[in-house]
Amino acid sequence: xxxxxxxxxxxxxxxxxxxxxxIAESVLGRSLADLKAMEAISEAVIVSTCNRVEFYAAAEDxxxxxxxxxxxxxxxxxxxxxxxxxxxxxxDDDAVRHLFRxxxxxxxxxxxxxxxxxxVKKAYAAATTAQTTARHLNKLFQRAFNVAKEVRTxxxxxxxPVSVGxxxxxxxxxxxxxxxxxxxxxxxxxxxxxxxxxxxxxxxxKSIFVANRTYERAAALAAEMGGEAIRFEECEKRYxxxxxxxxxxxxxxxxxxxxKMIPIMAxxxxxxxxxxxxxxxxxVEPAVxxxxxxxxxxxxxxxxIARRGMDERKKxxxxxxxxxxxxVTEYVQWLGEAPVWPxxxxxxxQELRNSGKEERTEPAT
Amino acid sequence: MGRILLYLxxxxxxxxxxxxxxxxxxxxxxxxxxNRSAIAAGFLFQTxxxxxxxxxxxxxxxxxxxxxxxxxGWSITLFYFVIGHGYRISLLGTFTGPLVALLQLTxxxxxxxxxxxxxxxxxxxxxxxxxxxxxxxxxxALAGVAGVMFLAQEHRxxxxxxxxxxxxxxxxxxxxTVNLRLIWAGAVLLTVGLASAWALHPQVSAKIWIWGGxxxxxxxxxxxxxxxxxxxxxxxxxxxxxxxxxALCLVGHFGTGASMGGAAL
Numbered sequence: 197x198x199x200x201x202x203x204x205x206x207x208x209x210x211x212x213x214x215x216x217x218x219i220a221e222s223v224l225g226r227s228l229a230d231l232k233a234m235e236a237i238s239e240a241v242i243v244s245t246c247n248r249v250e251f252y253a254a255a256e257d258x259x260x261x262x263x264x265x266x267x268x269x270x271x272x273x274x275x276x277x278x279x280x281x282x283x284x285x286x287x288d289d290d291a292v293r294h295l296f297r298x299x300x301x302x303x304x305x306x307x308x309x310x311x312x313x314x315x316v317k318k319a320y321a322a323a324t325t326a327q328t329t330a331r332h333l334n335k336l337f338q339r340a341f342n343v344a345k346e347v348r349t350x351x352x353x354x355x356x357p358v359s360v361g362x363x364x365x366x367x368x369x370x371x372x373x374x375x376x377x378x379x380x381x382x383x384x385x386x387x388x389x390x391x392x393x394x395x396x397x398x399x400x401x402k403s404i405f406v407a408n409r410t411y412e413r414a415a416a417l418a419a420e421m422g423g424e425a426i427r428f429e430e431c432e433k434r435y436x437x438x439x440x441x442x443x444x445x446x447x448x449x450x451x452x453x454x455x456k457m458i459p460i461m462a463x464x465x466x467x468x469x470x471x472x473x474x475x476x477x478x479x480v481e482p483a484v485x486x487x488x489x490x491x492x493x494x495x496x497x498x499x500x501i502a503r504r505g506m507d508e509r510k511k512x513x514x515x516x517x518x519x520x521x522x523x524v525t526e527y528v529q530w531l532g533e534a535p536v537w538p539x540x541x542x543x544x545x546q547e548l549r550n551s552g553k554e555e556r557t558e559p560a561t
Numbered sequence: 562m563g564r565i566l567l568y569l570x571x572x573x574x575x576x577x578x579x580x581x582x583x584x585x586x587x588x589x590x591x592x593x594x595x596n597r598s599a600i601a602a603g604f605l606f607q608t609x610x611x612x613x614x615x616x617x618x619x620x621x622x623x624x625x626x627x628x629x630x631x632x633x634g635w636s637i638t639l640f641y642f643v644i645g646h647g648y649r650i651s652l653l654g655t656f657t658g659p660l661v662a663l664l665q666l667t668x669x670x671x672x673x674x675x676x677x678x679x680x681x682x683x684x685x686x687x688x689x690x691x692x693x694x695x696x697x698x699x700x701x702a703l704a705g706v707a708g709v710m711f712l713a714q715e716h717r718x719x720x721x722x723x724x725x726x727x728x729x730x731x732x733x734x735x736x737x738t739v740n741l742r743l744i745w746a747g748a749v750l751l752t753v754g755l756a757s758a759w760a761l762h763p764q765v766s767a768k769i770w771i772w773g774g775x776x777x778x779x780x781x782x783x784x785x786x787x788x789x790x791x792x793x794x795x796x797x798x799x800x801x802x803x804x805x806x807x808a809l810c811l812v813g814h815f816g817t818g819a820s821m822g823g824a825a826l
Binding site: 350370371372485488 | 589590714718719721723727728730731732733734735737789790791792
């Protein structure tokens with residue numbers, strides 16, 4: 197039995213090229229059934245995410261399976277897939293290694309991200325529901341999930357934040373612990389500050405105030421995030437209430453100074469204040485960081501931490517590869533030794549073909 | 562037999578933190594279970610030693626400085642399990658293990674384990690008082706550990722040099738809370754310990770009362786100083802523990818065996 201993978205990803209093609217091949221969840225079951233109905237395909241799983249579309253198949257004849265997969269992709273999208281670029285065709289250990297890399301986040305846009313594991317699990321669940329898998333792909337995907345778990349626990353590939361938003365969240369959690377009791381304020385409705393605020397909200401920040409020179413813009417952003425809009429002139433009065441301040445105004449000078457913060461910090465009785473200054477030029481005087489209980493991070497320091505996090509992850513790739521290699525060898529060895537059972541779909545097709553009684557099954561379009 | 566148990570305990574208490582640091586340095590996940598198991602094994606050996614010694618001498622093993630240091634180490638480990646579990650303070654064991662190991666090594670290598678020459682059989686309340694005061698020391702010790710952790714994490718947050726293990730450390734808010742609560746717990750235990758000694762045995766030497774009373778005042782002032790910042794509290798709790806251990810050793814050197822518990826009798 198052969199394991200084959202036909203795919204296209206963000207690494208090889210733009211979204212315009214990828215999108216015709218994407219398979220919506222609503223039609224996934226039907227597509228799987230169509231794929232499985234093709235003569236050359238014994239087992240099939242389709243992984244379709246925003247970053248990749250991949251067809252995994254187990255087949256007796258690799259060449260015939262390639263042709264079937266290409267025909268299926270063309271029939272589904274109305275566009276002929278171009279191999280080897282942007283589409284890639286992988287076989288046996290290359291296909292197995294590729295799947296293990298995908299589930300471990302090594303092929304992801306954000307190296308080491310774990311969302312892909314959930315997406316592949318979902319894809320596999322859909323295939324088992326549609327009964328398009330048997331022992332070869334079952335074993336392959338179950339092994340892949342174990343590999344992903346092992347890689348996550350035995351290496352640092354998923355550890356440490358790698359974006360400004362996630363750095364802000366991690367730092368906030370190292371200061372306050374659970375964020376459920378924290379109140380945040382956004383000064384200036386910029387894109388990065390909004391993303392950062394959303395990241396904090398997703399981790400349970402209790403409430404959020406939005407202040408902007410244009411009140412209407414603050415109100416619109418507050419409504420979008422489920423927060424409260426306040427007038428820019430009033431924001432200083434609210435400082436004692438908040439725990440996290442995200443600032444990204446277009447002011448040409450400091451709007452949060454040490455002098456202004458002295459009475460505010462005194463009112464906090466040691467309660468920490470996390471200040472995130474995303475503005476260029478900076479909104480917050482650097483001397484604020486010297487105040488007891490105040491933790492100031494500007495855009496450069498956040499980006500440096502994110503970059504270091506990514507560098508740390510990149511260093512882990514070699515260790516991940518070593519872990520994967522062992523599993524690839526084991527699986528391919530098992531694949532080579534595994535006998536074909538009499539009831540297996542591949543065998544049935546083969547027998548039907550040999551006996552000349554096989555019914556012709558047309559691939560769906 | 563007793564000393565072997567203590568060496569085994571020390572080994573386990575050092576092994577857990579050493580493995581944790583090695584894991585974190587290698588970029589691997591914090592081995593929570595491994596660390597906790599090693600410290601639990603250390604605690605088990607400590608307990609076995611105390612039972613063994615207690616049976617040997619016929620009462621609570623607090624008759625000389627050696628035993629007091631071991632009992633203190635045991636109490637700190639006990640508090641660690643209660644606090645570490647209750648507040649989910651990760652890495653507390655990594656900081657606690659070496660401290661307890663240091664106390665045990667000091668006892669094993671630098672303190673003579675001989676019955677105190679002035680030690681005499683005493684009533685049960687004396688043991689009760691001494692045990693309570695040692696438990697108070699243990700709470701203060703762990704508060705000191707939480708204080709050191711707070712200062713380390715706070716320094717990294719301020720300087721933005723996060724380094725290995727930063728994301729595994731508890732939040733500074735949790736550390737400040739634990740620090741304060743442990744000081745309160747220690748202060749209450751010490752108050753009860755000293756009050757029982759005062760009520761039941763008022764003819765204790767003035768020198769010892771001054772030590773015990775000063776220590777009690779010092780720790781009572783810490784949590785009462787509500788306006789102090791968590792940083793200052795952390796710094797003072799770490800410093801206060803060093804002072805109190807020094808006091809304990811001095812009283813152990815000059816006082817009677819059973820009196821060392823709270824520097825009171």
